[in-house]
Amino acid sequence: MNRRTKTNSMKMTLLWLAVGLLGLVLGYLVYIQLIVPGRNTDSLKEENLPALKVVVKNGCGVENLATEYSDYIKDENIDVISMGDTPQPIWSKSVIEMKTDDRQDLARLQKMTGIKRYTLAVDPDAPAPFVIILGQDFEEYMKP
Structure with missing residues (x-):
């Protein structure tokens, strides 16, 4: 075997090793x-x-709405930390208020509640990462 044949043989071997790798x-x-x-x-x-x-x-x-809604979602993977009223009963549409910018958990909560509207109001001292504010359309989200 001459030198040129050895070089070509070595190149072919390296080429096949590279293809295999x-x-x-x-x-x-x-x-x-x-x-x-x-x-x-x-x-x-x-x-x-x-x-x-x-x-x-x-x-x-609506009287006792927060309590009734909390009972309604009790079988979901949602832990209600507290319930209450907004300072003014002016909400026509229900909304999720995000206290942390966690889009994955927001998507989970939207899927479980059906509430698609949300707003971002970052508050690191908030007791929970989400606030569900029930508006006059609450019946849409409490279907049996």
Whole structure:
């Protein structure tokens, strides 16, 4: 064998090793993207996540509304820290007030309550990360 043949043979061997290594990397990436996420979906179910802490406020003046709504959502993964009334019963639409900028937990709360409107009012000293203010449309969110 001459020197040129040895060099070509060595290049071909290195090329096949590189192709094999790239194949392994590609196979691993496919495994991670397609197979592993399916195994972990149980941990993302709502019952496996921590309960969302909320304050429920009556914003429309209907007597005992905050208490009734708290009873209504008791079977959801929601921990009602306190209940009360807004200073003025002027709310026509129900809204979620975010005290922390946590969009993932907001999406969970929106899904559980059906209330899509929200506002961001960051307050690090708030007793709960969310305040549910019930407006005159509260019956939309208390369907059996």
